[in-house]
Amino acid sequence: MIELLALEPGKSAIIQSFSDEETACKMMSMGILPGSTVTFIRKAPFGGAIYIKADNQQFAIRNKEAACVMLS
Amino acid sequence: MRNVELATKSLTIALLGNPNCGKSTVFNQLTGLRQKVGNFPGVTVDKKLGKLALANGQTATLIDLPGTYNLYPTSQDERVVLNILANPKDELYPDAIIYIADVTQLEKHFLLCSQVRDLGIPMVLALNMSDAAAAQNITYDAKAIAKAFDVPTVAISGRMGDNFEALNAEINQLVSKDFTVSKPFYQFSAAEKEISQKIQDTYQLANPFQALLWAQNANKLTFLTSETRSEISGLIKENNFNPLSNQVREVMQRFDRFTPMLKKTIQRTDTNQITLTEKIDDIVTHQVWGPLIFFAFMLIVFQAIYAWSAFPMDMIEAGFASLTETVNTLLPDTWYRSLLTDGIIAGLGGILIFIPQIAILFLLISILEEVGYMARAVFMFDNVMQRFGMNGRSIVALVSSGACAIPAVMSTRTISNWKERLITILVAPFISCSARIPVYTVLIGFVVPSATIWGIFNQQGLAFMGLYIVSIIAALGSAWVFKKILQTEERSFLMLELPEYRMPVFKNVLLNVYEKVKAFVWEAGKVIFVISIVLWLLASYGPSNKMELAEQEAISFATQNNLDADATADLVAGKQIEASYAGHLGKFIEPAIQPLGYDWKIGIALITSFAAREVFIGTMATIYSIGSTDDEGTIRDRMAKEVNPTTGKPTYNFATSLSLLVFYIFAMMCMSTLAVVKRETGGWKWPIIQFFFMTALAYLGAFLVYQVFS
Numbered sequence: 001m002i003e004l005l006a007l008e009p010g011k012s013a014i015i016q017s018f019s020d021e022e023t024a025c026k027m028m029s030m031g032i033l034p035g036s037t038v039t040f041i042r043k044a045p046f047g048g049a050i051y052i053k054a055d056n057q058q059f060a061i062r063n064k065e066a067a068c069v070m071l072s
Numbered sequence: 073m074r075n076v077e078l079a080t081k082s083l084t085i086a087l088l089g090n091p092n093c094g095k096s097t098v099f100n101q102l103t104g105l106r107q108k109v110g111n112f113p114g115v116t117v118d119k120k121l122g123k124l125a126l127a128n129g130q131t132a133t134l135i136d137l138p139g140t141y142n143l144y145p146t147s148q149d150e151r152v153v154l155n156i157l158a159n160p161k162d163e164l165y166p167d168a169i170i171y172i173a174d175v176t177q178l179e180k181h182f183l184l185c186s187q188v189r190d191l192g193i194p195m196v197l198a199l200n201m202s203d204a205a206a207a208q209n210i211t212y213d214a215k216a217i218a219k220a221f222d223v224p225t226v227a228i229s230g231r232m233g234d235n236f237e238a239l240n241a242e243i244n245q246l247v248s249k250d251f252t253v254s255k256p257f258y259q260f261s262a263a264e265k266e267i268s269q270k271i272q273d274t275y276q277l278a279n280p281f282q283a284l285l286w287a288q289n290a291n292k293l294t295f296l297t298s299e300t301r302s303e304i305s306g307l308i309k310e311n312n313f314n315p316l317s318n319q320v321r322e323v324m325q326r327f328d329r330f331t332p333m334l335k336k337t338i339q340r341t342d343t344n345q346i347t348l349t350e351k352i353d354d355i356v357t358h359q360v361w362g363p364l365i366f367f368a369f370m371l372i373v374f375q376a377i378y379a380w381s382a383f384p385m386d387m388i389e390a391g392f393a394s395l396t397e398t399v400n401t402l403l404p405d406t407w408y409r410s411l412l413t414d415g416i417i418a419g420l421g422g423i424l425i426f427i428p429q430i431a432i433l434f435l436l437i438s439i440l441e442e443v444g445y446m447a448r449a450v451f452m453f454d455n456v457m458q459r460f461g462m463n464g465r466s467i468v469a470l471v472s473s474g475a476c477a478i479p480a481v482m483s484t485r486t487i488s489n490w491k492e493r494l495i496t497i498l499v500a501p502f503i504s505c506s507a508r509i510p511v512y513t514v515l516i517g518f519v520v521p522s523a524t525i526w527g528i529f530n531q532q533g534l535a536f537m538g539l540y541i542v543s544i545i546a547a548l549g550s551a552w553v554f555k556k557i558l559q560t561e562e563r564s565f566l567m568l569e570l571p572e573y574r575m576p577v578f579k580n581v582l583l584n585v586y587e588k589v590k591a592f593v594w595e596a597g598k599v600i601f602v603i604s605i606v607l608w609l610l611a612s613y614g615p616s617n618k619m620e621l622a623e624q625e626a627i628s629f630a631t632q633n634n635l636d637a638d639a640t641a642d643l644v645a646g647k648q649i650e651a652s653y654a655g656h657l658g659k660f661i662e663p664a665i666q667p668l669g670y671d672w673k674i675g676i677a678l679i680t681s682f683a684a685r686e687v688f689i690g691t692m693a694t695i696y697s698i699g700s701t702d703d704e705g706t707i708r709d710r711m712a713k714e715v716n717p718t719t720g721k722p723t724y725n726f727a728t729s730l731s732l733l734v735f736y737i738f739a740m741m742c743m744s745t746l747a748v749v750k751r752e753t754g755g756w757k758w759p760i761i762q763f764f765f766m767t768a769l770a771y772l773g774a775f776l777v778y779q780v781f782s
Contacts, residue, residue: 049566
């Protein structure tokens with residue numbers, strides 16, 4: 001099991017769980033759910049955040065939050 | 073029963089939905105110009121109200137609630153939604169809800185819908201963006217959705233205005249017939265049943281889901297008394313209830329239940345195609361091109377506020393000048409003429425002059441926002457701005473401040489984290505605005521000679537750049553300090569949907585511009601107007617008969633020396649301002665500003681500059697009895713001749729001029745900005761703090777500079 005942040009840009013994986021409840025609640029409410037396919041698209045120009053795609057929708061999330069997303 | 077109630081009471085209908093669901097477009101379609109924007113009590117979250125005519129002749133109040141994903145708030149605007157929907161006694165508690173969902177993302181937009189449905193508020197589900205769905209070959213069965221969830225459902229397009237008759241018909245149905253609360257969608261666990269039952273019984277709540285919301289959010293419900301909140305906290309402890317895990321469980325179960333139900337009613341050709349949006353983002357959020365494109369946009373925004381507003385501003389200025397002239401010829405030279413021209417007309421002119429800049433900034437920002445670009449800017453600059461306690465959106469405000477801090481401060485409303493927004497508001501006025509340029513132009517010649525170094529760089533040009541750099545450092549430095557000082561319970565998140573790029577809806581853009589201009593003229597205008605009159609009083613009146621005495625002296629001096637009419641008038645004005653309350657104030661503060669290298673004449677200019685920094689020039693001209701000119705070169709020549717009576721050396725020497733420059737970089741000398749900060753922060757506390765810390769920094773900076781170089 002790896003964190004979303006550890007994924008290589010351009011690669012996809014399936015979300016298994018979240019390691020922080022508050023982040024989980026927020027992400028799930030936005031439709032980033034366990035079982036969703038997530039693609040790490042690119043890092044922000046000055047770091048700190050990443051551009052992801054989950055189930056046909058693009059999102060920006062901070063590294064801190066991406067570290068809570070566990071992939072299978 | 074309910075019908076009687078509805079007939080007597082004015083109805084409130086709420087628009088609700090996720091961010092980016094197209095809610096504002098629907099709101100604008102339904103209300104047009106019949107809308108009013110204010111603040112929710114205690115917070116500066118936009119409260120947009122409109123009027124909606126119903127078929128039965130009644131007029132309902134339509135409220136556009138802030139977009140949110142769920143009822144577990146992490147920001148101020150989400151908290152507003154929770155506090156209205158969890159409190160049936162709230163005056164804005166809706167009698168009916170129009171739930172707007174983006175039909176192309178229906179599964180994602182359905183969570184909040186299913187939560188609100190369980191609150192038992194009559195609701196119609198509007199499947200928005202039917203045009204986009206058609207374009208993407210997404211088909212759906214609105215009737216089947218309505219049946220599956222027991223919610224009346226219509227497909228509409230806010231952008232095209234499609235099918236609003238059907239939506240209106242459903243709204244009228246909703247408010248005219250008896251509403252039967254359908255069975256809750258969510259299935260409570262045993263623990264949830266227990267605690268919600270207790271809360272529902274104790275506080276006489278209408279339904280179990282409302283009670284569960286109270287348990288899940290107890291400390292975020294501002295309408296509860298602190299006793300009630302601690303009682304609920306007690307219940308939570310007693311029952312071993314964990315609100316956070318419970319929220320996660322609830323969200324999970326809802327998705328698990330409605331996703332398969334929705335899948336049956338929606339057909340989409342599931343493609344893993346790269347969309348146009350992604351292709352654009354490959355360039356626009358690129359590691360290198362992204363920031364460059366952003367700064368190109370900002371350059372256009374800056375240039376537009378700065379250059380495009382010059383012509384309309386000149387027109388407004390000329391209009392007020394001719395109005396003043398007309399009044400001067402129509403009325404005799406009396407105190408009320410002076411009040412009318414120098415007080416009221418000047419004050420109004422000082423308010424209206426900002427309209428072009430505000431309109432242009434919001435025109436461009438709204439377009440960038442509508443298109444979907446702003447979310448990308450936030451993504452790119454989040455990390456940089458976070459270091460200074462700000463938000464990716466703050467960078468737009470800071471850049472705009474280079475033209476004028478007023479629209480910049482007003483543009484921070486889209487920052488949902490209160491601390492990040494406040495810091496942006498507090499530091500934006502440090503960035504050198506266009507009003508400082510005339511002051512810099514006059515003073516810079518006393519500090520740096522107009523020579524060229526290395527054959528290309530004009531020294532004064534370099535010094536100008538230096539002033540801008542210092543102002544940026546001041547803004548970021550103080551932002552960093554505020555980040556350390558200000559405490560907040562809000563945890564900062566960046567979980568941002570990057571919406572599909574879309575053509576802007578110009579109705580939304582124009583309504584936003586109109587709204588911002590109106591808010592500035594009415595809300596900030598009142599404060600600016602009052603301060604203008606006070607400043608006029610200070611400059612026009614003096615203790616006892618000193619003003620007349622000064623006038624007589626000046627006139628007799630003028631006749632002795634055979635001065636012409638203009639020179640006499642200038643001399644009278646100069647002597648009068650010296651004898652006025654402003655002049656006395658200038659002399660009164662002289663001991664305090666002497667360590668900065670200033671005399672009482674500069675003191676007067678500092679006081680009158682509070683109206684706006686560029687007033688410095690006009691005041692200098694009046695004080696030095698050349699009031700009939702407003703040419704910066706003439707004023708500089710006159711200032712260069714000014715000699716300090718005690719030392720016999722020029723007053724505007726290197727140290728004093730540099731010290732004045734430093735003072736003007738830092739000092740908060742703009743009543744209009746303060747008035748806008750008061751409006752945007754909801755009180756006088758922050759503008760007062762801002763005024764004092766900026767002025768203190770200005771004093772300290774000027775003091776150090778003068779002491780080192782004199």
